[in-house]
Amino acid sequence: xxxxxxxxxxxxxxxxxxxxxxxxxxxxxxxxxxxxxxxxxxxxxxxxxxxxxxxxxxxxxxxxxxxxxxxxxxxxxxxxxxxxxxxxxxxxxxxxxxxxxxxxxxxxxxxxxxxxxxxxxxxxxxxxxxxxxxxxxxxxxxxxxxxxxxxxxxxxxxxxxxxxxxxxxxxxxxxxxxxxxxxxxxxxxxxxxxxxxxxxxxxxxxxxxxxxxxxxxxxxxxxxxxxxxxxxxxxxxxxxxxxxxxxxxxxxx
Amino acid sequence: xxxxxxxxxxxxxxxxxxxxxxxxxxxxxxxxxxxxxxxxxxxxxxxxxxxxxxxxxxxxxxxxxxxxxxxxxxxxxxxxxxxxxxxxxxxxxxxxxxxxxxxxxxxxxxxxxxxxxxxxxxxxxxxxxxxxxxxxxxxxxxxxxxxxxxxxxxxxxxxxxxxxxxxxxxxxxxxxxxxxxxxxxxxxxxxxxxx
Numbered sequence: 123x124x125x126x127x128x129x130x131x132x133x134x135x136x137x138x139x140x141x142x143x144x145x146x147x148x149x150x151x152x153x154x155x156x157x158x159x160x161x162x163x164x165x166x167x168x169x170x171x172x173x174x175x176x177x178x179x180x181x182x183x184x185x186x187x188x189x190x191x192x193x194x195x196x197x198x199x200x201x202x203x204x205x206x207x208x209x210x211x212x213x214x215x216x217x218x219x220x221x222x223x224x225x226x227x228x229x230x231x232x233x234x235x236x237x238x239x240x241x242x243x244x245x246x247x248x249x250x251x252x253x254x255x256x257x258x259x260x261x262x263x264x265x266x267x268x269x270x271x272x273x274x275x276x277x278x279x280x281x282x283x284x285x286x287x288x289x290x291x292x293x294x295x296x297x298x299x300x301x302x303x304x305x306x307x308x309x310x311x312x313x314x315x316x317x318x319x320x321x322x323x324x325x326x327x328x329x330x331x332x333x334x335x336x337x338x339x340x341x342x343x344x345x346x347x348x349x350x351x352x353x354x355x356x357x358x359x360x361x362x363x364x365x366x367x368x369x370x371x372x373x374x375x
Numbered sequence: 376x377x378x379x380x381x382x383x384x385x386x387x388x389x390x391x392x393x394x395x396x397x398x399x400x401x402x403x404x405x406x407x408x409x410x411x412x413x414x415x416x417x418x419x420x421x422x423x424x425x426x427x428x429x430x431x432x433x434x435x436x437x438x439x440x441x442x443x444x445x446x447x448x449x450x451x452x453x454x455x456x457x458x459x460x461x462x463x464x465x466x467x468x469x470x471x472x473x474x475x476x477x478x479x480x481x482x483x484x485x486x487x488x489x490x491x492x493x494x495x496x497x498x499x500x501x502x503x504x505x506x507x508x509x510x511x512x513x514x515x516x517x518x519x520x521x522x523x524x525x526x527x528x529x530x531x532x533x534x535x536x537x538x539x540x541x542x543x544x545x546x547x548x549x550x551x552x553x554x555x556x557x558x559x560x561x562x563x564x565x566x567x568x569x570x
Contacts, residue, residue: 124533125493125512162557167493192393198514198555218389220555243423245489245516288516289491317482319491342492372493372512374557 125370126336127167127343128357129321130350132157134173134203137183139351155190161350162195164357165374169195170223170291170345173203174266181210185217192218200248202291206234208241215242223291225250226264229271229278232285239286248321249282250291251275253308260308267295279312279320290316291345293323301327301349309339321345329355329363336369378402378568379414381441383431388420391451394554398561400568406435415446416568421453425477425519426465428453442472447570448546449503452517455541455548459521473541473548475524486534489518494531496539496551501528503540503547503566511559513539513551520550 133140138152158169171191173184181204188201201214202223211222228235228249238247252267253260253275260275279290292312294305304325313320319342322335326346335341349355361371378395380388382404395402402418403410411417419441421428432438441448441458450458457469462477469477480488495510504511520537523530529540531550541548547567553560 123495124490127492192390193396196394196397196555196557196561198552216389218393220390245422245491288489317487318489319487342487374512 123370125167125372126341126364127321128165128332128361128371129168129170129343129345130161130166130357131170131172131323131345131347132351133347134171134184134187135175137187140174154187155194157351158191158199159194161357162197165361165372166197166357167372168197168343169199171199171201172223173201175203181213185213188214188217188219200291202248202250206231208237211238211242211246215246219246221246221248221288223248223250225252228282229262229264229273232281235282235285235287239288244286244288244318247287248289248291249287250293251278251282251312252293252295253305254295255308263295267293267298275308276311276315279316283316283318287318289319289321289342291321291323294325297325298323300325303327303331304335304339304341304344306334306339309335309341313340313342319343326355329360332360332364333367333369336364337367376400376415376568377413378416378418379411380404380418380420381411381437382406383428383435383437388422390552390554391418391420394561394564398565398568406437408436408440411440412444416570417444417446417448418567419448419450419454419458421451421455421457423453424464425453425456425462425469426467429457429467429469432457432470438470442470445545447567449567450546450548451554452550452552455550456519456521458541458546458548462519464519472546473521473524473526473543475521475526475538475541477519477521479519480534483534489516490520490533491516493556494533494551496529496531498530499528501540501542501547502570503542503549503563504529505566506562507559513549513553513556513559513563515551517550
């Protein structure tokens with residue numbers, strides 16, 4: 123059976139992980155390659171690297187990082203942050219990324235989704251949607267959730283699918299950082315409307331939150347950052363727990 | 376040992392190259408007939424759309440070359456589909472090494488298409504899955520699949536049972552991406568290189 127996926131997200135700045143981690147066995151706490159490799163060994167199903175200050179100068183650092191990650195891990199990984207052209211995507215894929223995630227640039231120029239899908243295939247095009255509940259409606263936001271757009275979240279999700287996105291990374295800015303659980307109702311709506319996988323993000327604080335997002339929330343994958351980095355939740359324990367709740371998980375060799 | 380990865384417009388082959396690097400295997404990415412013929416092992420990757428990929432193979436004469444190869448050949452993903460008889464993707468006639476057709480997964484409630492993520496494989500046979508348990512998990516991304524047939528060496532279930540792996544003589548194929556399928560995928564590649 124197709125499993126649900128557990129995805130740790132690493133925020134990157136100048137080629138280093140930010141937000142800090144709690145891995146005492148890490149030689150270099152800021153090394154995303156080493157952290158990614160540890161997660162892969164622990165049974166993470168995929169990794170997401172988000173370059174949070176992707177300026178032109180930093181692209182080269184990011185490319186080097188992607189190359190090193192690709193050498194070190196044997197599971198799929200996605201790279202996002204500051205991607206706005208076919209050339210950006212080509213450079214990341216050539217360095218070994220399996221997928222790229224686009225966000226603000228897709229809102230600014232929706233045709234980019236079509237162009238990327240045509241050029242590189244839908245399988246590597248993840249559209250990240252940051253959403254916030256405003257005046258009774260779910261509205262797409264950009265710039266790390268600070269800037270509202272005109273787009274309704276559900277309609278945008280369907281549009282990105284129609285334009286050729288292969289997956290949706292849905293982050294609720296209302297639940298992000300709260301550790302109070304994922305935005306279940308919205309996630310279920312988006313997952314029900316889209317015929318492509320939905321990765322739920324924002325709000326994970328306990329193992330039961332993952333149970334909820336895979337059952338009530340109908341998500342295909344659950345993404346989290348700090349709870350993994352600070353070892354509040356251990357990936358093997360989480361997958362074991364979800365398995366006992368009847369949720370199909372990949373058990374590793 | 377000389378391992379060749381067949382070069383054509385098959386999208387991203389970087390991850391295959393990195394996987395071979397991790398195994399300490401050297402390789403050559405080429406579309407040169409003499410190089411391909413003289414290789415000990417040939418990997419035929421594939422990402423993208425079937426008719427475009429087939430057109431490119433024909434243009435380079437690779438569609439005639441590949442079926443005549445005598446050394447172990449491993450086709451992956453779209454590479455595997457191109458080794459079948461025919462693909463429903465843009466009604467494409469393929470190389471016909473495997474005696475089976477490739478059909479699209481119908482969209483059904485509870486089954487998103489493309490089939491994306493980790494799924495288990497069973498009814499394993501043949502040398503590539505040696506040392507792997509039944510229900511081992513591998514990573515898939517595809518909308519089309521070959522039916523189960525006499526040449527099937529691993530079965531996966533999604534909407535319907537389909538061929539996760541095929542083998543006929545020296546031709547091996549995997550629908551999933553062994554290169555990013557964790558330790559299971561690594562073992563499959565190792566087994567192939569050991570043939």
